Amino acid sequence: MSHANTPTPRRFQPGAPLTGRIAVPGDKSISHRSLMFGALAVGRTTAKGLLEGEDVMATAAALRAMGAAIVRSDDGTWIIDGVGVGGLLQPETALEMGNSGTSTRLLMGLVASHGVTATFTGDASLSKRPMGRVTEPLSLMGADFTSSPGGRLPLTMRGAHPAVPIEYRLPVASAQVKSAVLIAGLNTPGVTRVIEPVATRDHTERMLTGFGADLSVEEIDGTRIIDIRGEAELKPQDIIVPGDPSSAAFFVVAALLVPGSDLIVANVGLNPTRAALFDVLRAMGGSIEELDRRDVGGEPVADLRVRHSELSGIEVDPAVAPAMIDEFPVLFVAASLARGRTVTTGLDELRVKESDRLAAMAEALTLAGANIEEREDGLVIEGTGGEPLRGTSGERVTTHLDHRIAMSMAVAGLASRDGVEIDDTSPIATSFPTFEALLAQALAA
Numbered sequence: 001m002s003h004a005n006t007p008t009p010r011r012f013q014p015g016a017p018l019t020g021r022i023a024v025p026g027d028k029s030i031s032h033r034s035l036m037f038g039a040l041a042v043g044r045t046t047a048k049g050l051l052e053g054e055d056v057m058a059t060a061a062a063l064r065a066m067g068a069a070i071v072r073s074d075d076g077t078w079i080i081d082g083v084g085v086g087g088l089l090q091p092e093t094a095l096e097m098g099n100s101g102t103s104t105r106l107l108m109g110l111v112a113s114h115g116v117t118a119t120f121t122g123d124a125s126l127s128k129r130p131m132g133r134v135t136e137p138l139s140l141m142g143a144d145f146t147s148s149p150g151g152r153l154p155l156t157m158r159g160a161h162p163a164v165p166i167e168y169r170l171p172v173a174s175a176q177v178k179s180a181v182l183i184a185g186l187n188t189p190g191v192t193r194v195i196e197p198v199a200t201r202d203h204t205e206r207m208l209t210g211f212g213a214d215l216s217v218e219e220i221d222g223t224r225i226i227d228i229r230g231e232a233e234l235k236p237q238d239i240i241v242p243g244d245p246s247s248a249a250f251f252v253v254a255a256l257l258v259p260g261s262d263l264i265v266a267n268v269g270l271n272p273t274r275a276a277l278f279d280v281l282r283a284m285g286g287s288i289e290e291l292d293r294r295d296v297g298g299e300p301v302a303d304l305r306v307r308h309s310e311l312s313g314i315e316v317d318p319a320v321a322p323a324m325i326d327e328f329p330v331l332f333v334a335a336s337l338a339r340g341r342t343v344t345t346g347l348d349e350l351r352v353k354e355s356d357r358l359a360a361m362a363e364a365l366t367l368a369g370a371n372i373e374e375r376e377d378g379l380v381i382e383g384t385g386g387e388p389l390r391g392t393s394g395e396r397v398t399t400h401l402d403h404r405i406a407m408s409m410a411v412a413g414l415a416s417r418d419g420v421e422i423d424d425t426s427p428i429a430t431s432f433p434t435f436e437a438l439l440a441q442a443l444a445a
């Protein structure tokens with residue numbers, strides 16, 4: 001991807017409060033799935049509000065390479081002409097996944113039960129991430145893999161046709177692993193079962209049900225048992241993608257931290273498997289009001305009114321981690337300015353995201369003057385009690401090709417005395433290409 005070759009440094013300065021109204025772009029998880037399920041349906045699916053970030057575009061390109069017709073019409077609606085479950089074609093070249101773990105792992109599930117061979121490649125960040133978590137269950141279903149040492153990209157896989165249905169208990173709380181197995185189950189005879197001891201985002205289950213798949217979820221003592229009956233026929237859908245709570249998070253925290261802010265962040269998806277950050281910030285004393293709660297495309301959505309607030313430190317219950325897994329970097333920024341100590345635990349998964357997010361945020365926030373202790377499975381943060389962070393002078397924060405580190409430290413810069421300089425803003429385009437423009441809008445309103 002181009003961003004790997006052209007680092008774009010930038011200094012984020014303190015200044016005006018965040019005011020007015022901004023609307024965040026479409027949810028990344030739902031956008032990937034809209035394209036994938038549309039590509040497997042028989043007929044034409046449309047998606048409005050699709051996130052046009054690099055990660056989602058990598059999914060679109062891979063699906064085109066396997067036979068789906070995917071175009072953006074002039075009014076911004078995406079049109080997907082599906083090939084039907086079982087109808088994927090052999091891609092002629094390697095599938096370039098860029099920075100996107102979701103594209104890679106979910107598409108591996110899709111290939112696993114089709115009789116095609118595909119090679120997956122990625123950027124330097126993605127090539128370090130573990131793929132064994134999906135190759136293991138997909139091998140049990142009959143797919144065959146040749147990967148780089150440690151189950152990393154580049155990786156070549158041969159799908160099995162017919163694949164074998166399995167019952168798989170997730171060893172890690174991962175919606176990507178769950179989804180890979182369920183998607184493989186779509187073209188597998190019989191019933192594929194995923195047992196999920198800790199609930200993770202449930203977009204795959206909700207959306208596949210909407211597309212007409214025979215999928216059931218039973219919950220017993222907090223454990224979810226998800227069954228999907230294969231050789232499904234998916235019916236095309238007209239999808240409206242709600243706004244991404246993970247993108248909204250940066251603006252919500254910025255408005256809480258910068259004095260004088262009073263910002264409306266519109267169109268925020270509040271699926272309970274995604275929205276824990278907002279509850280944690282409220283428990284810290286944050287003023288976050290839900291306006292006009294409504295339903296968009298089967299997901300709860302609201303506009304959030306966020307006002308500058310004095311925050312207090314908190315012990316974050318590790319049980320809520322899956323429902324805010326991508327939001328910890330920006331929570332660490334909020335905690336750095338809170339009164340007292342914030343303790344986070346149970347966050348081992350953060351070490352295998354686009355970067356090791358515990359190490360990267362500990363390093364970045366320390367450079368900006370915060371008081372951070374890095375532990376094996378979380379950070380302990382002594383907040384300033386509302387005093388701005390010092391900021392960075394002379395040195396640049398390293399973002400490690402990680403969009404969420406870049407945006408979190410941009411927020412830290414707004415809440416600092418001297419500003420924060422980050423080494424590369426280009427990874428932001430993977431999930432939130434309009435971030436800098438919306439920030440300029442909220443600062444100028």
Ligand SMILES: O=C(O)C1=C[C@@H](OP(=O)(O)O)[C@@H](O)[C@H](O)C1
Nearest residue numbers: 029102173174175176177325326
């Ligand atoms: O299924 C998804 O769309 C995602 C699942 C999460 O990953 P894990 O399954 O690795 O936790 C999350 O971090 C990622 O941004 C998107």
Ligand SMILES: C=C(OP(=O)(O)O)C(=O)O
Nearest residue numbers: 099100101102103326353
């Ligand atoms: C972890 C993330 O994405 P992915 O796994 O798709 O690269 C993220 O967006 O924070």
